[in-house]
Amino acid sequence: MKMQCKSCGTELPKKAKVCPKCGELVGKQKSDNLKVIAVAGLVIALIGGLLPFVQNTDVELISDAYSFMNIDVPAMWYLYMLAIVVSLVLLAVKKDMFSIIPTAISGIIFIVSFVGMNFRGYESRKLYNLHSLTDLLSNGYEGSSYSVGCGVYVVIIGLILGIAGCFIDIMKYFKKDINVDSKYMTNSINRKVWSKIYYHRWFYVMFLPVLIMILLFNYWPMLGCRYAFTKYIIRSPYYVGLLHFNTMFTNDVFFWDAFRNTLLLSIVKLILNTGAAVIISLLLNEITNLAFKKTVQTIVYLPHFMSWVVVASIFRLILSVNSSGMINQMLMGMGVIDNPIFFLGDVRYWRGTFFFINVWKDTGWGTILFLATLSGISPDLYEAAQIDGANRWNRLIYITLPALANTIITVFILNLAKVMNLFESVFVTMNDAVVNVSNVLQTYVYRKTFGSGNSDYGYTTAVGLFKSFVGMILVLGCNYASKKVRGRGIV
Structure with missing residues (x-):
């Protein structure tokens, strides 16, 4: 019996250890690729570059902190971040051999910046002094005492994991060859990356405008996350360390109210929309009159x-408390x-009204996926069940719902990843x-x-x-759950 690749079904040559078409390992061999460790370490190091390197030990003076953004040469921070991003890109394009170089460079930049450069001190956006690391940790400043901040430890841990992951990962290139005749290897495996790019160069040229727009409007603004650690004042924001996060988690009750409302509204809306879409799909699936079925589908989709x-x-017009409010007049x-109800202006009714509006608007679109799944169920199953004496309810319980279960779980998982992006539907209905x-x-x-007239962009950036x-x-989490449920992730 000839062996076949489990991924693509290609017939495998004798004693092959990789598929000649897709490169998948044959058998139960495990890859020693530690790219995940390297990526995790680099992300940790990236976060550490935003945290304080030197911190005032007085809890009440948590804003008195120094980091990469306080050194005398701020360009070093950009170089550090750039080196880590380059390393992540090299890992993404499977150039593991070279990814260790920018990782090591970022470590050198960190050491030079932390030890060899002065930190800038600010007071109400004005530069008032330059402090060396030795002076801050030994003598302090104006009676204050300082200690090494959490950013140093985070960066060190991240760089160790990044360098170790990259180094161990590239060791596979020095191990014994896989012993597969090169004639069985396709050009897609043997060909170098640059030769592939040149071969498909016109596709890359077509993609270039899109890439530039993504970089400018999606990735370049991500540099603004550094303002979450600053007191933002136009043209001269200054570093305040973890002040905003400390305020947000300990002193801002409005933040926690908003966080709870976000989870509550999003999750309940998700459950109601999914449940309503399933019920409507089942009802539409039972309609035998095709013209009537399409008419109902169109009406449900339109909102x-x-x-x-x-x-x-x-x-707002339908639920108005005035004479134009159809619902209040009807009730x-x-x-x-006895008296009209202000559905969108009363805390007792707003959430229920919000859920109803969302179900009315979005349920129709959700039924598309479920109807597609229902149309794929074999009619033979229903005929066999009917012959065995199963009524319509039994066919629904034992045939329709089990066939629909996987789609329901998949849709729920995919939408669960978007629960924090609740804005427009709330913004236009709240007051x-x-x-x-x-x-x-x-x-x-x-x-x-x-x-408000006194906007704090640094604080709101921290919340974001x-x-x-x-x-x-x-x-x-949803990606992991998706792999377990349907065998592939969402990202």
């Missing part, structure tokens, strides 16, 4: 294509209520009367940045950075 501004305006006419139950992280950042970190954890 998804409406702007949230339009949707909010429609429901009072039926004798259910000051219901801010306690409607304020989410994104609206909190918006209101704190643009809704924390939101992004939580979102990253959710995405990685």
